[in-house]
Amino acid sequence: MSRGADPGGRGGAGATRASAAAPRAGILVTGTEVLTGIISDRNGPWLSERLHDLGVDTATIQIVGDRPADLRAALHAMREAGMALIVTSGGLGPTADDLTAEVVGQFCGRQMVLDAALEARIGEILERLTARWPNLDPDAVRESNRKQALIPEGATILDPVGTAPGLVVPQAHGDGPTVVVLPGPPRELQAMWEAARATEAFSAAIAGATSYEREIVRLFGIPESEIASTLRVAEQEGLDLDPLEITTCLRRGEIEVATRFFPADRQAYDALLDLIRRRHPETLFSQDGSTIDDLLAGLLRGHTLAVAESCTAGGLASRLTDPPGASEYLLGGAVVYSNDAKADLAGVDPALIERHGAVSTEVAQALAHGIAERFGAELGIGITGIAGPGGGTAEKPVGLVCLSVWMRGEPPRTLTRRTRLPGGRADVRDRSVTVAMHMLRRVLLGESDAAA
């Protein structure tokens, strides 16, 4: 769902604002493997968001294969459509079908020249890389990569992140779009973005754009429609939402509300944020864009934790240890699919499993407490559920998950939940991890069920 003005001049609503018309940009993704669906494009959407933040209006994202004629036609159509900037991704590799630099050079009226310093730089990089593969012929590798040092004369070079350099290429003669040429691998493209943005040619191309501010808040535990209804209330209460571009979306069970506005309109945003705070005090967990992962990495410092997972089978431990330094607080965990493992590794009384079944709040509690004791940790988490597709019964259907958090103290804190999660096996497993993380946050903030 997306609502509200688009201050960038996309619709009519923002037309009264200072910035009458934002510069337009086109994104051109190349690569037969992207075009044929073998790899799905992540660069187009990522670049689109970055450009939008800069106040640039992305008018199109186009994917073409490794065919110079198609690449050329797309560039020309974007020029026709009045783009001030074109950002390309891909086609910078060492093989013959990697043609972007050359086609862009032509498009901008520039000859290709060998940049000696760049060639040396790529040589160094390759030397390090080929060391890993002792059987390769380094000369052959270097030869095929010399191609990557051939650049349009007068282009600004962006230092390679992998082996391919990026380029910023303004038109040599007269008007027309400046082309930013970036490599295809998302990691390399993203790492190179700031350098591209910092070039003079880039700034000149988007001169006159007004950068947006962007704020993100996150909520957990309500449906998306509740946010829609809050926005209706906002209008009834007379809040001025016109200068705000508000987008809500559901991500892994959490609601993300992203709002873009011009710096002068911060007051309108603050009023909206205040309303969200008042209407959703329980479910609003992040007001500055932090994810639950970020928040936990902060909250867990100085504590120790162990996890016992059945249906998520390592998914929680793995996600908790994504951030660097997680080994400071996560002592470890156990994947306890079988009942024997629940008893042996997490000290769950087999009689308890017998009485309540492996998927029960009682066993989740015993797992949480047992794994904390086992590792001598301050906190323990237990998850047990039915991820499906098999194993469900009328009484305990697929999607039923029991979770518990235990925290040492006098008295200990505990939070235990029995929930029914929607979707297939992957959804249930993923969502269970998210629920556990939110429960852990609540316990760390002092919450506890009435009586342990």
Add this chain to the structure above:
Amino acid sequence: MSRGADPGGRGGAGATRASAAAPRAGILVTGTEVLTGIISDRNGPWLSERLHDLGVDTATIQIVGDRPADLRAALHAMREAGMALIVTSGGLGPTADDLTAEVVGQFCGRQMVLDAALEARIGEILERLTARWPNLDPDAVRESNRKQALIPEGATILDPVGTAPGLVVPQAHGDGPTVVVLPGPPRELQAMWEAARATEAFSAAIAGATSYEREIVRLFGIPESEIASTLRVAEQEGLDLDPLEITTCLRRGEIEVATRFFPADRQAYDALLDLIRRRHPETLFSQDGSTIDDLLAGLLRGHTLAVAESCTAGGLASRLTDPPGASEYLLGGAVVYSNDAKADLAGVDPALIERHGAVSTEVAQALAHGIAERFGAELGIGITGIAGPGGGTAEKPVGLVCLSVWMRGEPPRTLTRRTRLPGGRADVRDRSVTVAMHMLRRVLLGESDAAA
């Protein structure tokens, strides 16, 4: 990297074939929420694969927002580029910014007319839908949806899956692309595809296309450049690669080689496959497109397994349990970050850690054997490494990972590796899991290091 002929007439190489030139198609995805990256487009790649299998050459996928001028410009550019077929998705809803049908009608030289039968059909659908939302005004809903019964005169209607009908619209006058107009929600679009394909106008537009066959093989443990060199050898040995369209890509450390060809050219593919088999007997692990996950799910049936993970911290257990039914063979596992946990849960002798360090082949072996014993499993896997960004030393740098697989038997099989993986924390963790899965496959197929 992509090479070879494109039997579809992309390059010159396939020109000698019976089917001189495949019809070209463009895919046009509309919607501001897709363009701004809020929703990622799934329709473009899906349609591209379907078209490719029909022998139609998708030359471009383009995303534009809900602006008629941009939509029109994209249609005209595709006509210029010689497309025989254009497939659009999105912009068929009831609101004012849903303009695809009208813009396409104009583009094809056709007037918009109200189709009474279609209006009645949409009316019925809406009656059912609005019953679920008692607060809606059904008249207002019906009014705003009458728009969806306005279609270009002479278009073929595709029955609605949601509320929006699809359309197949040939040019009214003279040459030019036929346009297939489909709704944006992937479920509706996919359900409507067969009906679109079955229309006379669709068949006429792609007359002369020959459907491809597609084969995929996967390799692990060599760089992508080795495949490039095998393709060079193929040509030196006189193999006819011209009729093959070969695309190689790197996915999570594995190399995927996808080849498309006309049925008549299977012999050329078989010769290539034979060469790959001969040159890469050790690293070719899948000849039928199966992933390592698929293969292990098959190979592990009838066995039992337990895992002890340090740096991957549950990532291996989690990935092994993605497929349904994994609880049959994975008994469980332990996340053993701390040395205490390595000793307590996986039975590693603390003196061994003292002597060799926690990241060592010796400790990996002890983890593999110890966790198998602990769970009474037939197979055990141990992973210990330095995922970074901190914790590296000159002797044991970030990216160093030691892995071991142990399998019960007389004598037991073991496979142990010490490897240095590239990239950041996430890459090292992800790649470690992949390496472990391939080692597990080798052991299940009978491989073992010389002496345990």
